[in-house]
Amino acid sequence: MTLTILFAASEANWHSYAAPLQSAMSEAGLDATLTRDAAPQDVDYIIYAPTSPLQDFSPYSRCKAVLSLWAGVERIVTNPTLTQPLCRMVDPALSEGMMEWVVGHSLRHHLGMDRHIVNPGRVWDPACPPLARERPVAMLGMGALGTACARALAALNFPVTGWSRSPKSIDGIPCLHGDAGLAQALSTAQIVVTLLPKTAETENILNARTLALLPLGAVILNPGRGALIDDGALLAALDAGRIGHATLDVFRTEPLPLDHPYWSHPRVTVTPHIAADTRAPSASRVIAENIRRAEAGEPLLHRVDRQRGY
Incomplete structure (x- = not known):
């Protein structure tokens, strides 16, 4: 079955990540469609930046995990509609x-x-x-x-x-x-x-x-x-x-x-928030590996502890 992966981040992020993500998912052996627009009930995974307009996760009943592009998750971890597992970026x-x-x-x-x-x-x-x-x-x-x-x-x-x-x-x-x-x-x-x-x-x-x-x-x-x-x-x-x-x-x-x-x-x-930026090629491999793990029934990497907030 082809996975539907929603990319919920900015247009600039899309231009940076679309090709590296497709390549990383192919290398991981994933049959997946990466899209910026999908019916919530069809989405298997969400690749996410907290600046995304997507703030209500409740319609995404099929979603198995939300995979953040950011290392910090304080802007999403307290969202009451987020019931799916959340993974932060460790690259x-x-x-x-x-x-x-x-x-x-x-x-x-x-x-x-x-x-x-x-x-x-x-x-x-x-x-x-x-x-x-x-x-x-x-x-x-x-x-x-x-x-x-x-x-x-x-x-x-x-x-x-x-x-x-x-x-x-x-x-x-x-x-x-x-x-x-x-x-x-x-x-x-x-x-x-x-x-x-x-x-x-x-x-x-x-x-x-x-x-x-x-x-x-x-x-x-x-x-x-x-x-x-x-x-x-x-x-x-x-x-x-x-x-x-x-x-x-x-x-x-x-x-x-x-x-x-x-x-x-x-x-x-x-300095203008430049100490550590996420690089699309390496971050894409982190995301693809987590999707592969989830599909194989293996534990997700870098899963956020909601009680601790990170």
């Missing part, structure tokens, strides 16, 4: 892109590159940075992305401490959890990377109280979720000189409004 290429962004900006701040790259006064400043092994890093979030970034930084000799809400055990990376663990991880971190999902427990995890735990001059890198940071508290800490710099890739409102103080703050770098 090795996405992890590679995130790792490169995190390592690049960690090295940028560690080595003090900005003062040489932007030096209109032609100041001769031969100050030598410490070695990486003398620059502790706290990785908040030890999922697939956080673990990849933690290992990459550890390979460069940064002492990395991981933190997550629940206990984790990862070879080569000491991991902490809970409130006491968070305080311990932050107390020595000269670089903090936030790669947590957005949940009720993680929103504003970097706030006035937790930012005050950091050593003077610490750097914040946020490629995770905009809501992980209390913006007002961060701006106050930057203005007071407690936080040395914040490099931010994600925001509560995107694109970041032109009048937002982050744009003009001398200690803030704004």
Whole structure:
């Protein structure tokens, strides 16, 4: 029987994904029709982006799974009409892109590159940075992305401490959890990377109280979720000189409004949500494999736990 797979995402996404998805499904041995328009009762799987007009899943009674193109699922996981299994995007290429962004900006701040790259006064400043092994890093979030970034930084000799809400055990990376663990991880971190999902427990995890735990001059890198940071508290800490710099890739409102103080703050770098983008060829193989697994009666990969929200 030919499967009907509904592509519920933007037209731009369709142009990027149509050919790679068809190729990936063929390679996976799937007899499938990929379409942007199908009667709900005929749809076997939905490939989905939360920006899609499709917000009511109740008519899709035959649908076996909703396969997200995004790693973050906070914009769909609470939808009361979604009763089908939901799978988030976990793509090795996405992890590679995130790792490169995190390592690049960690090295940028560690080595003090900005003062040489932007030096209109032609100041001769031969100050030598410490070695990486003398620059502790706290990785908040030890999922697939956080673990990849933690290992990459550890390979460069940064002492990395991981933190997550629940206990984790990862070879080569000491991991902490809970409130006491968070305080311990932050107390020595000269670089903090936030790669947590957005949940009720993680929103504003970097706030006035937790930012005050950091050593003077610490750097914040946020490629995770905009809501992980209390913006007002961060701006106050930057203005007071407690936080040395914040490099931010994600925001509560995107694109970041032109009048937002982050744009003009001398200690803030704004990047336009580019830390880890989904690549159509590799993401298509992830989706095709999950459909193949479902059709073979195997467990779905990266299935979202509705209670935890990710």
